[in-house]
Amino acid sequence: MHETNKEWLPGFDKKFAELTHQMVKDLEKCLQCGKCTGQCPAAKLSSYNPREIIRDLRMGNVEKVISSHELWLCFFCSGCYAVCPRDINFPFAISMLRYAALAQGYGWEEVKKIKDPYAQDYYNTGLSVNINERNLGIKKEIAKNSKTDGRIETVRKKMGLPPKRLVSERAMSEIKFIADATGMTDLFKEINKKKAKEKQWNYGSPADLVKVKKGPNQKFIDVEEEEKEKIS
């Protein structure tokens, strides 16, 4: 499944710049010093290794990187860029490689997780964070601390603000127009129904350094349920 070096090496820099919308330059200048991996939060806890990924890209194993499980572990903290002696903006490369992975059919299940709460809220309300607190535990804490019902609307009213931040109708129609005209809306629909290809490659098993007790999970409440609660 791996390409041969010959396919990529001549004119690698140009091809890669194209693949990353010209947002990442100088990847071919990587020294393989490994400073990026040394400071990487994801590398600390998993098999993610930026140096190894750059090496694979440089060797022409683009398909391997794109189909890998590790492509979806980056934190986007830009720490690798901060320490890089060659100033390679690797998080941007990861972001663009993820688009390449989507084009090949990988990773659609990951973007669906992001699209459902955040992008849909952006499309519906103009803000990518919902005002309704879905975690009941947090809501209880806020209720206790603020001596209210724990809803952000109530807290905002207490502070002398309107219950919700106002986004004008003009702004809403404008962002919807941009979303429709540029294909954002279509992509959302595609994310909803697209079946992801199974990822092909694992660089290794997670190191599992810090253990967090799993479960019991907190109760989550649907916004709709909450509305019903309010009505009754």
Add this chain to the structure above:
Amino acid sequence: MPRQEVLEKTKISDRMFLFQPCVGSNKYPGLITASIEFFRKLGIELVTSDDQTCCGGFLTFTNVAQPTSTMPAVARNLAVAEEMGLDILTLCNGCHTFLTEFSHFMNDRPPVKNVVNVILSMIGREYKGSQDIYHSLEIIYKLKERIREKVTRPLNGMKFATHYGCHYLNGFKKTALDDPHMPTIMEELIEAMGGEIAEYGENRTCCGTGLTQIIINKEDLSLPHTKMKLDDLNAAEPDAVVVVCPYCLAQIDRMQQKLNYRGSGKYRVPVIHLVQLIGLALGVDTVKLGFDAHAISFRHFLKKFDSMHAKAEVHSG
């Protein structure tokens, strides 16, 4: 770039456009009210607009919308401020990154800017790229002496840990105000207001949000990372953690509750945004600082803060 050069480039005007962050509106409303109130005390009027939405760049870097879709969305937000003739002040590392990166991208490539403007012309707007985009730290640091003079409730006797977040310093290592590895600007600001610093080793590590990791790998990556940071933070025993990004605020604040609930430790460090802290020191009404919306209670923090002031009055009286 040396700090002095960045400071010289930072222009402070009497009116600035406050770019409202989504988390700051819908989860922690205190960030916006606190900054409007204390900037007024410093003689700067912050203007907001209902036409401003989420920055939009967020969607591209989480791979749910192509850059071609979010570029006009970002340009639209920039145009809203540009029409008012104002420079932008951001409270969120994310907003700052996306607005700055996209505006540079468009300004450096006239053909891209032209295409974006074709789309914007259909909604009656135009992006020229004439304004400056500032992170709140740049403006606040430049106003350090003015803040020092205006402090009415000094932070004496309180210990603060700092958390800079990733995107401002790491992502802009060549143009940011401070060094990404050993930043000191927030410490200097806290000391200017009379506070003490609690040093801890994991200062420069990510809060754990990791842009997408909080959603796609919450249990395996995000939560353990936050736990690691919090354990180190607890050992330094600060009265509060000071952050400059609403996402870091949400992560460190909310995940403490989650870890407590699961029995993975005892965490109760209040998390405060720098603008709320300055608001507190400059005497902004505590209700307007919005501590009510935080998951970790500020009761002990405010009690200690008040008792320190009571002591100070006894000594001086």
